[in-house]
Amino acid sequence: MENNAARRRTRFWPDTAVRTAAVTLTLGGLIAPAAAEDAAKAQKQDLQTASQNPVAALISVPFQNNVYFGGATDKPLYVLNIEPVVPISFADRWNLIARPILPVLSAPGALPGQKRETGLGDLTIEAFFSPKAPIATEIGDIAVGFGPAVTLPTHTDRRLGSRNYSAGPAFVAFVSKAPFTYGFLAVNQWSFAGPDAEPETNELTLQPFINYNMKDGWSLQTAPVISVDWTKANDNVTLPIGGGVTKLTEIDGAPIKFSASAYYNALRPDTGSDWQFQAAVTFLFPE
Numbered sequence: 001m002e003n004n005a006a007r008r009r010t011r012f013w014p015d016t017a018v019r020t021a022a023v024t025l026t027l028g029g030l031i032a033p034a035a036a037e038d039a040a041k042a043q044k045q046d047l048q049t050a051s052q053n054p055v056a057a058l059i060s061v062p063f064q065n066n067v068y069f070g071g072a073t074d075k076p077l078y079v080l081n082i083e084p085v086v087p088i089s090f091a092d093r094w095n096l097i098a099r100p101i102l103p104v105l106s107a108p109g110a111l112p113g114q115k116r117e118t119g120l121g122d123l124t125i126e127a128f129f130s131p132k133a134p135i136a137t138e139i140g141d142i143a144v145g146f147g148p149a150v151t152l153p154t155h156t157d158r159r160l161g162s163r164n165y166s167a168g169p170a171f172v173a174f175v176s177k178a179p180f181t182y183g184f185l186a187v188n189q190w191s192f193a194g195p196d197a198e199p200e201t202n203e204l205t206l207q208p209f210i211n212y213n214m215k216d217g218w219s220l221q222t223a224p225v226i227s228v229d230w231t232k233a234n235d236n237v238t239l240p241i242g243g244g245v246t247k248l249t250e251i252d253g254a255p256i257k258f259s260a261s262a263y264y265n266a267l268r269p270d271t272g273s274d275w276q277f278q279a280a281v282t283f284l285f286p287e
Contacts, residue, residue, distance in 0.1 A: 045213070047255060047284065047286055049176050049213070051257055051282065051284055052174075052211045052219075054128070054185055055130035055143050055145035055172055056087070057087040058085070058286060059284075060085045061082075061084045061282065061285075062081070062082075062084075062085075062280055062281070063081075063082055063281050064081040064278065066078070066080075066276060067079075067277045068275070068276050069273055069274055069275040069277075071271055073108045075108035075116070076108070077106070077108065079105050082102045082104065085097060085098070085099050092132075093131055094132060096128070096130075097130055097145060098127055100123060100125045101124045101125075102154075104118075105117075105118065105119065105120075107159055107160060117157045119155065119160050120156045121155050122151050122154055122155050122162060123151070124149060124150070124151045125152075126147070126148075127147040127148055127149075127170075128147045129145060130143060130145035130172075134176070140176050140180075141176045143173075143174040144171075144173050145171070145172045146169070146170065147169075148168070148170065151164075151165070153165065153194070162191075162201060163194050164191035164194035165192055165193040166191045167189060168187060168189035169187070170186070171187075172185045172186075179213045180210065180213070181211045181213070182209060182211065184206065184207060184209065185207045187204070187205045188204045188205075189201060189205075190202050203227060203228065203229050203231075204227065205225060205227050206227075207224065207226070208222075208226075209221065209222065217249055218248075219245070219246045220244075221245070221261065222244075223261070224239070224240035224242065226238065226239055229269075235270055236269065237267045237269075238268050240266070240276060241264055241265075242261060242263030242264055243263075244260050244261020244262060246259040254283070256281065256282065256284065258280070258281055259279070262275065262276070263275070263278070264276075
């Protein structure tokens with residue numbers, strides 16, 4: 001009887017070991033791909049959030065095309081903003097975010113018989129000093145940046161810019177609490193040099209933004225650019241209202257973001273545009 005029991009145990013334990021190994025391999029085959037998929041989704045969500053953060057440690061190259069309708073003429077104004085963002089790490093806790101903005105414009109003639117002029121506008125350079133670590137709060141993780149902004153008269157035609165040299169402070173705040181990110185960017189510049197005949201510059205640019213992030217890299221956004229010309233007592237405010245959609249995807253493994261939005265200028269100067277349509281493509285270069 002002992003020999004029979006031993007033989008039964010011999011038959012039983014190998015079978016149990018085989019079954020256990022099979023189950024382990026099966027579960028491992030199911031869990032590993034699921035874990036990899038979850039990690040990929042989390043990485044994509046982190047990149048989506050970083051692409052919405054003006055002071056993220058992320059190299060990006062946006063090409064933002066704007067078309068303005070209405071205003072002084074019935075013909076549209078085209079503005080392509082090329083605005084690469086380059087983070088530079090220094091010390092242990094700080095980044096310097098360099099953000100040059102170079103517009104390429106195609107402006108209709110303002111006078112009868114005047115031809116459309118196409119060329120470069122004035123170059124603006126913004127630089128933000130930003131702590132590397134965000135501030136954790138109940139409303140979300142907060143990132144801030146502050147620094148100077150300078151505008152140089154690089155236009156190729158008199159109608160495409162100002163002959164003034166301007167500078168002033170810039171500040172940005174960014175809050176991330178899924179599924180939302182929001183904040184604002186504010187710049188005020190004054191002219192400090194230029195021809196005496198050139199009207200002085202004193203202008204505030206304020207851009208609040210809100211993003212609602214959804215699945216598969218989609219998000220809803222609003223980011224109107226509000227401007228106030230302090231040199232005028234009235235007829236000096238541009239207040240757009242609108243929004244759009246963005247999509248973060250990959251092309252040949254390289255991340256890229258597309259966006260499209262439309263804004264109506266609820267407040268505008270007499271010569272300002274009525275509508276603005278914006279389409280952008282942003283190339284992202286995560287580390």
